[in-house]
Amino acid sequence: MKRLKRYGPLIGVLLAWLLLFSPRLLPGITIKSLAWVAISAFLFWLLAFRRWSLWLAVVVLALAGVLDIFHVYFFGKLTDEYLLATALRTTPAEVADFFSMLPLRPLLLSALWLVWCVLSGRWLARVAPGVLRGHRFLRWTWSAPVLAWLALVLANAWGSDALRWQIHDKTYKIYPTHLAWAAWKYHLMGTAVMDPPLLPVAAAAPAQADxxxxxxxxxxxxxxxxxxxxxxxxxxxxxxxxxxxxxxxxxxxxxxxxxxxxxxxxxxxxxxxxxxxxxxxxxxxxxxxxxxxxxxxxxxxxxxxxxxxxxxxxxxxxxxxxxxxxxxxxxxxxxxxxxxxxxxxxxxxxxxxxxxxxxxxxxxxxxxxxxxxxxxxxxxxxxxxxxxxxxxxxxxxxxxxxxxxxxxxxxxxxxxxxxxxxxxxxxxxxxxxxxxxxxxxxxxxxxxxxxxxxxxxxxxxxxxxxxxxxxxxxxxxxxxxxxxxxxxxxxxxxxxxxxxxx
Structure with a gap:
């Protein structure tokens, strides 16, 4: 009973934090996707140590979850650059059409997800900082993800092109960094498309249609x-x-x-x-x-x-x-x-x-x-x-x-x-x-x-x-x-x- 009283809140904090990353499982539950949920929760673990950063994480994850619930419902995968391209070229008339046809299932899932985020966020903000500071070992665990992110940044800055590609391929799977990568890929497409196309040097053969x-x-x-x-x-x-x-x-x-x-x-x-x-x-x-x-x-x-x-x-x-x-x-x-x-x-x-x-x-x-x-x-x-x-x-x-x-x-x-x-x-x-x-x-x-x-x-x-x-x-x-x-x-x-x- 003493152990449960001592470790119960800690287990609750860990589970609640882990579940905030669960939309990563929407396209399908596999061993790999479960592993990426755990990796994502670990890499953003440092945000759980302060109330302001914890609420920031909850808000971002809540919004990411809603986006992904709808995107997976319609297209079977997490949000990508094509959703951003669609959203940025969407007109008010298309928005009206979309909302007039919203299916019930993703609406209910989104509502339940937001309720869960609010409830878990309030509980974590009240309990997590004290629980983590109260354990001698856990109070320093924020440094592990910091070191991991630092290693990724240095490898990306000074590594080979092949290594950069591997880093991109892996970090894209970290939830919710897929949103940042989607925005970056859309930005690259939007700027590079202004470059003139590479046209053939040779003249065209005789046309086959006028x-x-x-x-x-x-x-x-x-x-x-x-x-x-x-x-x-x-x-x-x-x-x-x-x-x-x-x-x-x-x-x-x-x-x-x-x-x-x-x-x-x-x-x-x-x-x-x-x-x-x-x-x-x-x-x-x-x-x-x-x-x-x-x-x-x-x-x-x-x-x-x-x-x-x-x-x-x-x-x-x-x-x-x-x-x-x-x-x-x-x-x-x-x-x-x-x-x-x-x-x-x-x-x-x-x-x-x-x-x-x-x-x-x-x-x-x-x-x-x-x-x-x-x-x-x-x-x-x-x-x-x-x-x-x-x-x-x-x-x-x-x-x-x-x-x-x-x-x-x-x-x-x-x-x-x-x-x-x-x-x-x-x-x-x-x-x-x-x-x-x-x-x-x-x-x-x-x-x-x-x-x-x-x-x-x-x-x-x-x-x-x-x-x-x-x-x-x-x-x-x-x-x-x-x-x-x-x-x-x-x-x-x-x-x-x-x-x-x-």
Whole structure:
């Protein structure tokens, strides 16, 4: 009984402190993740010795836990730089949409977590300093994590590049330093993207198309494309029988725009694009002598970011025609003007809002032909693709090509009660469409190669069409074939739980 009275508060302090780092276990409980919880609690142990530093730790860990509860719920992993990229380019309208669709489970978990942090923080602030000072051995244990951090700082400052990489790889797993690393990686991407891309020295080969149109979709899943096997509503009815059309299912390389769209623009992840100063397909088209138009109905980001820079740096005409609305048809008049431009060779990019949540707001009421709102949004996209293809065909271009894909899809019933960003196979399998007129029909087989590919096929298709196909043969080109996600091949992904990819 005496021992319990003496050591009970100490055991309570240690357990309460350890549990403050438990959100590290949200992606999954393994021996390694349990070890990292213990390591994280040890490395920040020095903050438990003073009330002010203890409360600082509790507040930071409470906020980190809420962020991670939502991020793991939606994407299955702890907060990363792509969440920061998404948050910083989020508009008030998107915030309103997000809060109107907040699921109950992460809300309840967040509320319980915050209550626990307040209660444990109050108890620790009252008990921990006295308990730790009352044990001769424990009163000096704050020095151990200080020495560990000092060793890491010195090794990072004077160690080799390989050692620095190992330090980064390990400290990223210390909770909650993943937030600091995410902010730093986003900062590096944001500053380095301003560097001009490294363009090919050699001149382009003869162009294979005079007018190239790229439609960048949003949140469209191939699992709801009737042309790709969907047995429900005929969501692609307007496209049926269109001569010169080919479609396939491709793999997105991310679950949100920040992670997925860079692959469509440059063929690489955003970090790799920045590190290698990779040209986008717009940069290469401009280098090849094309007049580049970008017409966008995506929402206006409050700060310039990777996408604004990549979409505008080689563009002759850049127009924001909507802020996610009223609907993507707002792009049609400007698209007609771009087609009529006298430039002999043109690249026209239409950046749509597609099937972005809230899906019932993504199409005109008169196109609500199906009971399912997501199917209606795909039908509207199909209607626009048919219209825009017809306008391109009638433009008089001798050789014209239109390419379409979506950055990613959405999680949907039965995996979810609604349509939203999230972790599922439907979020990764997206449609790819290629159309060519009679003069460019010979290009179709190259635009729709056999086998599994990512939606970086769009970038590769444009690069071939404008005469820079040799770039795709370079040893450093990552290629769209045999895509992976989190180390899993596409075939392996299809063997996992379709709702969780676990």
């Amino acid at each position: 007018t190239v149109v790229v439609v960048l979709g949003e949140s469209a899943s191939a699992q709801r494309w009737s042309l790709l096997g969907y047995q429900g509503d005929d969501t692609n009815a307007p496209l049926r029988g269109l001569d010169g059309l080919g479609v396939s299912t491709v793999l997105a390389r991310g679950l949100n725009t920040a992670g997925a769209l860079p692959f469509v623009l440059t063929g690489q992840a955003s970090a790799d694009s920045v590190r290698h100063r990779a040209p986008s397909f717009l940069d290469l088209a401009h280098q090849a002598g094309y007049k580049v138009f970008v017409l966008s109905n995506s929402r206006n980001a409050p700060v310039a970011d990777f996408f604004d820079q990549v979409l505008s740096r080689s563009t002759a005409v850049y127009r924001k025609l909507g802020d996610g609305g009223p609907h993507d048809g707002i792009l049609t008049p400007a698209y007609e003007q771009a087609l009529a431009d006298p430039a002999p060779r043109k690249l026209i990019v239409l950046h749509t809002f597609g099937s972005h949540e809230i899906v019932q707001d993504r199409y005109p009421p008169e196109l609500a032909r199906f009971a399912d709102p997501y199917d209606n949004s795909i039908l509207y996209t199909s209607t626009l693709l048919k219209q825009w293809t017809g306008m391109l065909d009638a433009s008089g271009a001798r050789r014209s090509v239109l390419l379409y894909t979506s950055d990613h899809g959405l999680i949907m019933p039965p995996c979810s009660s609604d349509y939203r960003h999230g972790r599922s196979l439907a979020s990764l399998e997206v449609p790819f469409l290629a159309w060519a007129n009679a003069g460019a029909r010979a290009l179709l087989p190259a635009l729709l190669p056999p086998g599994g590919h990512s939606n970086a096929l769009v970038a590769e298709g444009v690069i071939r069409a404008v005469g820079y196909g040799a770039v795709l043969q370079q040893p450093g080109w990552p290629g769209s074939a045999n895509p992976t996600f989190e180390g899993h091949s596409w075939q392996a992904l299809r063997g996992l739980d379709a709702c969780t990819l676990r």
